[in-house]
Amino acid sequence: MPDSDPRSFSRQANIHCLYCTSAYDQPHSNLSIDIHRTWFFFPWHRMMLHFHEGIVGSLIGDDEFALPFWNWDSPDAMTLPGWYMNEPCFDDQRDFSRFPPKVCDLNFLEDNDIEPEEQIHLNLALMYKQVVSGAKKPELFMGCPYKAGEGGVCDGPGTVERAPHNTMHKWVGSNFQPKREDMGAFYSAARDPAFYTHHANIDRLWEVWRGFTNLTCTIWILINSNLLSTSMMRILSL
Template identity: 30%
Template sequence: MKIDRRKALAGAAMLGLYPGAAVAQTARRVRRGASSLSATSDDVVAFGEAMALMKRRGDQRSWSRQNTIHARNGQHNNGLFLPWHRLQLAHLERIIAELTGHAAFAMPYWDAQEHQTLPSWVTGTDAPLYERQRARGVDVLDFSAARWARSPHVARLTSDGFETFAGKLPDGAGMVEGYGHNFIHELVGGLMKRLAAAANDPIFWLHHANVDRVWATWHARQAANIYPADWTARRLGGFVGAQGEDTGDWRVGDVLETGSLGYVYDHLYPFPVFSAPDSGPPGATRREPLGGVVYQMRADGEAGRDRMSVTLPAEAVTRMAAADDSLMIAGAGSVAYTATEQLLDRSIEIRMTCGGRGISLGSSPTFLHLTEGEHAGHLGDYSLPFRFGEEVLNLIDDGSRPVTITVEAEDLDPGAGRPPAQGAALDLSLTLTESRWA
């Protein structure tokens, strides 16, 4: 393969990856954006060559083995989603480096918001990373437009707390998984739509490199104590090293910095702010809370039904209808469904309605484990967060009509005639805080 041998020699000491040990290196590997690369770029050539080699192997370094690791042991719909995928991706990088001799190999990332279409070196039938089992038209799809058309909800890299961003334990996706990650799997289609096969498509790895980059961006903006101690103490294992060996267990707290695994990104995620700043009277810069009230609501699922709904208290609706810019509104909720085959090929749709009008509070295609392995015996519930703020004032009229939040698991293949998914619970906490501008 045509690679820069000087870079390869500079990175030759980086092939080992073991928990608890500093990475020996003369330079960090740099993960670069898809739009800055071509079919002849060293990292693209190495990835394509390694994938072809791994598909011919039948040992621990085979391509199918990487998919099996993800299908059986991958962490999804919980707070270990980010560190688990970071570790699998870092280990694959080392395998590729070893098999191809390109020791400085770094996985390219594909950001659907910054690089709106897939690179040609992934989609062309003669491309090194081509996969035939993808959705029709994926080679020309504007992923950014398609994703925003479905849902305006995303992780907030400047303000999301840990559980909101990363997820909960034992069950519960974070915003980055539920609203950033899942949509790409659905839109790419084919192998990517099924957790049991997703890692067979090379787009999977480019996508997860970008998910990891989003985490790195959020991490850089947080205080050192943002991570719960019980989370950082968790251990993850089952990964395959550069020589096909089991690399042992990894403590989550040891992989919070990409540098500890020997890589950096060419630049961090460039879209950190997704909500408009507060604006108030002339000269005012912030709102100071004066006190407020919290309303808690819950609806349990009914047997054989996927639809669940809660109605906001009339008192809260009346206050919001009369609100000026001194009222601070914070709604935070979660929806849960029983994780069964009936939940595959669904999209969790959360809406707030008032009279005959409605707005979306969340939309996310499902992506869940239904396989043997580490998750066997504990599928739990499939849980998705949602939130809202002052934007709901555009929906509420004079306060005389009820305001309802409804969730449904919409079937993405309605012609199949399947029975509905089983709703488990809809929980909502609504906080109304009086404030003054200062």
């Protein structure tokens, strides 16, 4: 599909680039919009996946199409899925040392020589901390409140956004690129097909967390509702 078509893979990838690099200002102000490191992280990416699924479904004639999720939080799926080894899901801007049977590092900072069994244990311990023990309050899991018209910097990512979200982006990205592009950089992450199944799993973890979290504050209930409001859905059509 040509890049001139708004449904094309490259145009959809550029939408993520625009909203995660402060390319837009809030209406009637010079305050920027950024959908990372705030409570926008989960709902905005859910919205992007919603439209991506709709586009793919319409192109293949399947109204019930749904993205698979790469559940790297499960020991059996802690390697790069095999379908990313070949076209059309292959991306040459990846770290080739991450190919199977390499076990992913959900808390990746730098390469290590940890044995696979120990790495799996560390991954599971991290997941419990990020989703359960360290995320007992909404602001810990969702990220800092970010409201229209407020100045200053909202730089408070939630537990899962810090790791394994950010860390897996870096783990997959190319070790030959300065910011570990494609997956390792905001502007290029959505150029890699792995972005979508990675974020589908992030979205699933949001549902897992919602399942055992008792929300009492109105604003957190609204953000965690099942609805995509009309105003939210308009964002991706700008």
